[in-house]
Amino acid sequence: MVAATMLRPPCCRFLPPRRASSSAAAAAGPARRLLLSTPIFYANGPPHIGHLYSALLADALHRYRGLRGAGPGRLSTGTDEHGLKIQQAAAAAGTSPPELCERISALFRHALTQAAVSFTDFIRTSEPRHRRAVQHFWGRLRDGGALYRGSYEGWYCTPEECFLPGSQLADSRDAQGRPCKVSLESGHQVHWTREDNYMFKLSTFREPLRRWLQDNPEAICPQSFHQRVLHWLEEELPDLSVSRERSRLPWGIPVPGDSTQTIYVWVDALVNYLSVLGYPETHGEWWPAAHHVVGKDILKFHALYWPALLLAAGLAPPEKILVHSHWTVHGQKMSKSLGNVIDPMACMQQFTLDGFRYFLLRQGVPERDCDYYEEKVVKVVNSELADALGGLLNRSTALSINPTSTYPCFSESCFPKLDDGVPRTDGRASAEDYELVASVASLPLQVATAFEAFQIYKALECITLCVRQTNGFFQRHQPWKLNRDDPSEQLWLDTILHVTLECLRIFGTLLQPVVPHTADRLLSRLAVRPEERTLVGLTFLPRYHGQPCPFEGRLLGPSTGLLFQKLEKSLQHQTGTQKL
Known part of the structure; x- marks a missing residue:
């Protein structure tokens, strides 16, 4: 946190008080449309506080913009319901992917509603409107010459739903002590996979992406993440596999005109930001005035793949990508295996809705990971x-x-x-x-x-x-x-x-x-x-x-007791874990 002394207004000792109206008006700027978005949350498990933090950041920005009267605004959120992880999670739960997604999506909608997230759009990637938008988007990529059919082999990370180059891998051992490869960033195990896919010519977009970032120094915020993306553009940028064999992955949107292939889940998911705007008919009223709030773990998908896909489809990149870091629990990363995933519903019940909202937004620093503990x-x-x-x-x-x-x-x-x-x-x-x-x-x-x-x-x-x-x-x-x-x-x-x-x-x-x-x-x-x-x-x-005050002499509203009841520490640590 910034030291308190650094936040005193830069003024001489007795700066004459200014009228707050001039400050607020100066900050407001001209009225215009803006889409604020959370990521769409992967429907393979219930929400945790990392999901809620993304949503609260976007919600606070959306609400603040409304107070400023800054113009029409929308806040979109939803669930990402396709891909191999969903297919595997449904099989493990003894249910079908649609049934699993229906249940998990309802959990997310309920949690966000309970957290007073003021979303205007809730998109599910299993909806017909989204499927139609994705298939149209694919057609734009195909017709623009950005796709080709190719044989691909490499290390595939199922939890991250992507192939990883050797530079992003490390040697490790699996649960049985056998040698294996893992993702350097996430620690997830990867497996060697070979299949025939459609490929996206990502490598040809290195210079357009670099120019976009250099011409828009605030396109990715905070600045440290902007620099990270520029650094990625100096590294290996292989073409992207954007489909999967349908025999292996039937749960997803089929490639138009090719029943043997399923559209890659990340291409599918990213198009949600257009689906909520009525793509391909009415999105032009809003796009590219969009600010995406995302976690740093999905920065590459949003700051490299998404802008490149948009450019290939004849659209501009989003106006801004707002990136936040993660929440740890007592210094450890949240994980199912450690049993330390924090249930946001239990937290809101224990600490009250506003109490928990305040804590996450007060203590969360986008530039670095922040630690959660009840005390x-x-x-x-x-x-x-x-x-x-x-x-x-x-x-x-x-x-x-x-x-x-x-x-x-x-x-x-x-x-x-x-x-x-x-x-x-x-x-x-x-x-x-x-x-x-x-x-x-x-x-x-x-x-x-x-x-x-x-x-x-x-x-x-x-x-x-x-x-x-x-x-x-x-x-x-x-x-x-x-x-x-x-x-x-x-x-x-x-x-x-x-x-x-x-x-x-x-x-x-x-x-x-x-x-x-x-x-x-x-x-x-x-x-x-x-x-x-x-x-x-x-x-x-x-x-x-010397101006009149409209409140002077006005009867105060009724007292409803304490503004905020003091919290008591739970002896049972009732928010410590979440059943998954």
Whole structure:
């Protein structure tokens, strides 16, 4: 994580507070269409927290874009239901591939719905609309001369559904101690396979891919993954086998005009991003304005194979590929064999929906693997949601300190504007108070910058720092000790509460993409109406600038108790494993 001191706004000691509206408007940009997508999840087993993390990243970006009023947006997700792994998993479960996929796809849809992922499209690769799109796409590749029939042999990795060159292999031993080859990246065992396939002329796209990446330095984010793809383009780039013998793999989409071949599962799966847009008829209204959120393990498929296939089919590459790293559990990679696969449904039940959403987006750093353990979830959520944010709301709206339950008035005499950047001596506000107001005023732009850079965790760090500053402001002035019978003291008391509630309103607005239910409760308590919860025209502390505040004097919403109930650590570690 970036050190907290690095996230203070780059300002002089007493930067005059800015209006939040200008920051939000500057970040919004022109309205346009955009497709955000998760990967489609492989339907050979139930969802785990890695799947949920991909979906939550995409969901937060989608929700944030909606708050900005940035134009029509779609969020697609779904399940990848073809390929040898599905065929093998169905056989092992004593069922058919369609029955297995029906059950697993339903699990994913349910988990994403329970996690409040606001998807607009859920695609299954077994659907007729997808099959039609894939076969049309194949026809475009064929007609453009990008395919040829050839004999292929090499090391095949079934879990990864691809052939691997020798440079990506290592020597190992199998469960019986016999020598074998494994994938360097995943550790999965590979097997020598020879068959007649259709081949895609991937090797001819080295220079077009390199030009695409050089001309679009932000096409792959974070930058370290952009560099990794450029490095791959310097290595061996063999033509890609894009079909399998149907006698070996009947579960998949047949090659048009050749009943002996099944379309390679990755070609099939990648076309889902076009299927949801109505390819080949209506996709042009959206494509290539697409941002794919993917895990680093499928980067090569999305950053090399997919753009090359699109170019061969006469389409532009996607606008952006947003890459994240993996979650480990107590320092170990999640795996069925270790029995440490984390069940997201159990986590949401134990830590609450918003609690677990917050943890994954707060602690997940796309550039590097992040570690999950229960104690960390409890510590982060209790400290930042229950204590810092919830405690501040509860204290500043308590009847004992605000008996009229209204949004109090702001006094310019108590909190006068800065005089050429220097705090005035005729008010009650201190230098630290002006620093707080400057920090919160700059917060919408900081959050916008972090979201644009695919660093949602940094956005939450910025918000957390401001929440702590606001708690310091409230504690420093101890409004509960002020004498309400003294008019000047009452003015200062009201001003302290007004500033605090204004800070909370900004926090609640900005937290909506991450913790939608908690943010709704916070904003409802502050009597912020639904139409007042967007970033369009967002203002902070308008009375400081001599402008009217629409909330001043408004009756607060009803109290519903604690904003966020503190979590307790489970003695049974009930989220530790998942039955597969």
